[in-house]
Amino acid sequence: MTDLNPTAAALLGFLAGGELSGYELTKAADEIIGDFWHVTRSQVYRELASLSERGMIVPAGTGPRARQPYRITEAGREAFAGWVARQPQLEQIRYPLLLTMAFGTWLGADRLLEFAAAHRPAHEERLARYQSLREDRGLDSYQKATVAFGIRYEEAVLGWMGELPAILADAAPDGPAAPD
């Protein structure tokens, strides 16, 4: 019940399925939750150290290379169970393109449309990936639900990009023009 941050909780969640090392945890996190909860290696190792100190995981022998697998403890399982049953916070979006766009007067519509266009392929790829995941027999329905969000989200982004030119059309025609 000792409160966990979401990243630590996710690591416990993965460890609840078997022993894994930091590197493997990083990969698992990247593949399975990476689209809505980004986790870096640095933080994985930091959280592992902290979880280990708090007795929620223990080192389990040694793997190949310097690999250090961890096993979840009973305390760890309890902490995870406590975390998973709590009402999650609202989501946070950090969208630099929108930030730039909010100050668009200093840049002009043309450049902004280029910026948006540069992002489009990435969104199309994600959408395609989600769509193929939707058919994947290996996912449980909970993971399917997260994929379904991804599809809705990417469709929304692409739809928005589609209507952008029309919205920005009635901006001052172009170019960095200071208001006031």
Place this chain on the structure above:
Amino acid sequence: MTDLNPTAAALLGFLAGGELSGYELTKAADEIIGDFWHVTRSQVYRELASLSERGMIVPAGTGPRARQPYRITEAGREAFAGWVARQPQLEQIRYPLLLTMAFGTWLGADRLLEFAAAHRPAHEERLARYQSLREDRGLDSYQKATVAFGIRYEEAVLGWMGELPAILADAAPDGPAAPD
């Protein structure tokens, strides 16, 4: 050109429109960019200190209370112009509900649906707010563009929540059931 983080850049962007204090900047950021770039008070003051050190802003007299307004300098304007013209990064989403959902096997569909339902009013309110902003004559078309994203996004979330029960229906009927 000295590279700015997005938060610092946004503060310069606001200051480009006139002198503002930390508190006023916090409010402006919250209202205008808060939905896609969350900024806390602590960070505003930290960035102001850093920008001031780097000569991009200067204290401008004193306002009422302990209020300390800042004025942007020429160096600040240049740094901002440099930042706004750079291709923005891809967005980041941090969605705790999806994290919990990814580990849904340990919780069960019923609780997850409750969790999602608890978020619904917040999304409906945001959507309503965006829809009324869309009619707002006071926004320039760049800000309209950010609002348009908000509308697409919230519609996507609400649509997803609508299909959730169906997706989770074919999960193991209920309850925390450990797999393996």
Place this chain on the structure above:
DNA sequence: CTCCAGATATGACACAGTGGACGATCTGCG
């Protein structure tokens, strides 16, 4: 008018999360 509750305004600090650099170890293959 006085006083104090509450709003305004800034700051300090610990923790969470990001990104890049570094170095060591193993693996495969020319």
Place this chain on the structure above:
DNA sequence: CGCAGATCGTCCACTGTGTCATATCTGGAG
């Protein structure tokens, strides 16, 4: 063999979040 590249962990500086503290001003109750 030997070395290029992948694997694995560590470190550090910086950005972002959340909470607590503190000082100042404002508006009403008395």
